[in-house]
Amino acid sequence: MTIGRTCHGLLAATLLAAASFASPYQGPIEALLPRVVKLYGLAAGAQAGYGTGVIVSEDGLVLTVFSLLIDARHVRVVTSDGTLYDAEVVRRDADRQLAMLRLRPPGAAAEGQPAVGPLPYFDLACGEADAEKRVRSGDWVVIAGNPFKVAEGAEPVSIAHGIVSARTRLDARRSFKDFPYRGDVLVLDAVTSNPGGPGSAVVDIEGRFVGMVGREVTSNLTHTHFNYAMPRDVLCEFFLEATGKRPLSVPLAAQMATENVPVDPGIRLTRTGYRSLPPMVERIRKGSPAERAGVRPDDLILSVNGRSVSDASEYDERLKSLTAGEPIDLVIRRGRTIVSVRLEPEKTP
C-alpha cells in the first residue's frame, strides 16, 4: 500500500511535469500555421490592404471573406513558407459574405497553368458525420491570422486563443447597412474584430478546423464590434457549391426567407432624429395586419407579445425577435383606455 502510494505520487509528479512543459496549444498551433495564408489586395477606405485566408485544398483553393480586398487587380497570397502566389477569385458569395480564391504561381500564363501544390490544407468536404464534430459552447479554440500585418514573408502569423461563447444567429451591420448574412455564427471571447483579421482560421484544441473569422461587423443588439466566426458547416456548404460538388441551390436565401424575414406588421412610429421617443403610432400601412386589427395613429404601444416596450428602438428590438408568419399580440393605450389587439400575419403568396 505504501509502495503503491509512493508510485502513484511519483507518477502524478511525472505527469504534472509533462503537463507543465508541453503547451496544450502546441498541437492546434502546428495544425494552423501551415494552412493559413497572408493576403494582399485592395486598400480602400476602412478596408486594409491586407488580410487572411485558409487553404482548403491541396491544389491551392483559399477560403476568405467577401470584401473589397479581393477586388484588387492582383490579389497576392503568401503561404507559410514565404512563397508568393497570385490568386484569382473563383467565387463570391454575397449572402454568406465568403469568397474562394485559387492560387496561381506568380507570373504564370493564364493558360496551361502549372499546378500548385500539394499544399497542406483543411478539408471542407464535409459529410454527415461532421455534425458530431461541431464545437460546443465553452470549448477552447485557437485562432491564426495576420491582423495588423504583424507577420510578413515566411514569418508565422499571429495566434490568439479563447473559447466559443455561444452559437447564435448573427444580427449585425457594417456602417449603416445591415450585414446580409443572418445565419449561425460562433461567438468568440477573443478579440477577432481587427483589421486583417477576417479570414483567420479557427481550430479546436484537437486542431480540427471549426470555423473562420468573419467580416468586421457591429452588433445590432449591443452596437459594439462583434467577435465571431463562421461555423464549419456554413463554410462546408459554400465550399461544396464553390467546387461544384453540390449545385448552387440558393438554399441560404430561401432559408432566410422563411426563417428570418423581417416581420412587418405595417406600423410606422413617430421618430425624430436619434432621440428616443415613446412608441407612438404615426401611420398605418394600407392592408397591413395592423390595419386589419384596427390599430390607429396616435395609439401608444405598451407591449409586444407580453413584453413591455418603452421606446421606439425597443419596439424594433422586439420585432426582430419574432418569427414571420405568426400572430403578434399588442397592448395599446388609446386615449384613456387600454386595448389588446392580435395582428394576424399576412398570407405569403
Next chain:
Amino acid sequence: MVLLCIVLGLLSIAAGPASTADLVARAEQRRIEVIERVAPSVVCVFDSHQRGGGSGVIIDAEGYGLTNYHVVAEMLETRRGLGGLSDGKLYELEVLGIDPTGDVAMFRLLGDHPFPFSSLGDSDAVRVGDTAIAIGNPFTLSEDYTPTVTTGLVTGVHRYQAGVGRNLVYSDCLQVDAAINPGNSGGPLFNREGEVIGINGRISVNRRGRLNVGFGYAISSNQIKRFMPALRAGLKAQHGTLQATVASEGPHVVFDRIAPESAAALAGIQRGERLTSIDAIPIASGNQYLGLLGAYPADWPIHLVVERDGQARDVVLRLDAVVPKSQRPFQPDREVNQREVERVLRRFQKAVLSERMPRRPPSWAWRGRRETATGTQRFTASQVGDGPLRVQRLRDDGSVAALLVATEGTVTEAVGDLEALEPPLDVKLTLAATFVMHRWLLENVETIDLSGVRHVGGDRLDPRAKDDRVLEVLEWNVCQTGLARFEFDLQTGFLARVRVRDVPTGKEFVMDLDSPQDIGGLKWSQEIHITVGEKRYRDLLSDWELSP
C-alpha cells in the same frame, strides 16, 4: 517494485478524468504560487508628483529595475520619480540609463535593501503557445500599488514592430494575447516559471481606441541583456546598424543599398549578395533582418553568412551606430557611472577571491609558461607590497633572459634580451594594464584611485564561437597613448578579456581569459590566450602564491 509501479502507473492512466482534473488543479495552484512569488517585484512607476503611471520590475536585491523609456521620458530633467510596491509603500526612484531607440530604461529604487526581485529569463527559448503572464498597473487601477495580473499565450516570437522615426522600435519582441493596456507600459512579461522574458510596452490598436485588442508586444529579455551594462552605468544606449537595406527575393533576402564607408561596405559586402544568416539565425524576411539587427547595440560584433553565386562566406564585423533623430540630449551622470565601476570591480573580486582572502596582501607571485611560435618561455611575475611589479622571463636552464620592472604603470627598469621577448608589443602598455589588473584584483575598491576609469557599456565575446555572453566594459587611459579595456562577464563577474590599444599606432594586445579554476586558493584562468595582430600566444599558469 518497478513492475508494481508500472502496473499502478497504467491503472492511474486508465483512471484518466480524475487525474486530469487533479493535474489542472495543481497546475493552477502552481500558477498562483508563481504569481504570488513574482508580484512583489513589480513596480507602479509615477513621476515625482505621482502623476502619470507606468509599470516596472526590479531585477536585483539592490533595487535596480527595468521599465520603458516612454514611462520615464518626462522624468529626465530631475532623474527622479516614484515607485510603488505591493507592500503599499512608495519609494523614491532614480532614473539611470536610457535606451530611447529600444524603449527601455533602467531605474534604481532608493530604500532599504534587499528589495524583492525577479530574474531575467531566456527569451529565445520562448515558443508560440507558451503561457505569458503580464503584471503591471493598467489604467492605474491600483491605489495600494498591488499590481494587476493578466494572462494569455505568447502569440508570436522575434517580431519586428517599426518605431516612430528611429525611436521606440520594438526590434526582437514577443507578441502576446494577454491583455496589455495603458499603464502596463514598462511592466514585466513572465513565463510560466516566473522569469522575466520581456518588458511590455506596446499594443496594436484599431480605430476604436488605445485599448487591448489582443495584440501586445514585449521587448525581449535577451535584447535587454545586451544593453543592460550601458543602462546600469547610466548611459544612453545606442543601437547597431549595418547601414544597408535588404530586398526580399522569394524566401530569401539580398543586400540592396549599402552606405559607403559603412561597416557592411568596409567588410566587402556588395549589392545583390544574399544574406543567409546573422549569428547562425537564418534570415528569411526584411522584418526579421531589421528585428535581429535592432536588438544589438552599436559596436557589437556579429557574424554574418553572405552568399554570392552559391558561394558562402563568413563575415564578422562590428555594427555602426544608429544615428538617432530628434532624441533629447542626455548627459550621463558621472556618479552613477562611478558607482557602477565600483560594483563591477567588487563582483570581480568576489568571483576571484575567497571570502578569507586579505584585501591588501603584501606580496604575491605567479609562475607559468608562455607558448609562442618559436618555443616556450617560462616566466614569473611578482609584487611585494606596494612595490614595483617584476616580470621575469627565464631560459630553460633557469637563468633570467629578461627582467621588467614597472611601478604604477610605468616601466622603470628593463634589462636582458628584450628583442627575444614575445609579444613584441610596447611592453609598457601591457605591463601597466597588468599592474592595474592586479590592484583591482587585490585591493579594497574604496582605496583604489578610480577617477580615470569609465564604465562604457557592454560587449560580447567572439560571435563566431556563438558565445552570446554579455561583457561589461571598463575603460582606462594608460600611459598617455594607450587605451585599456577590461571586459567582465555579466553573469559571473569574472574578467573575460583585456584589450590594450596603442591609439597612435592602432596596435592592439588582446588577452582572453578562460573560465576560472582554483589555483592556490583563488579562482583564475589557467589558460590565457594572447593575440597581437596575427600572432597568438598561450600562457599556462601553474602556480600562484600569496604571502601574508
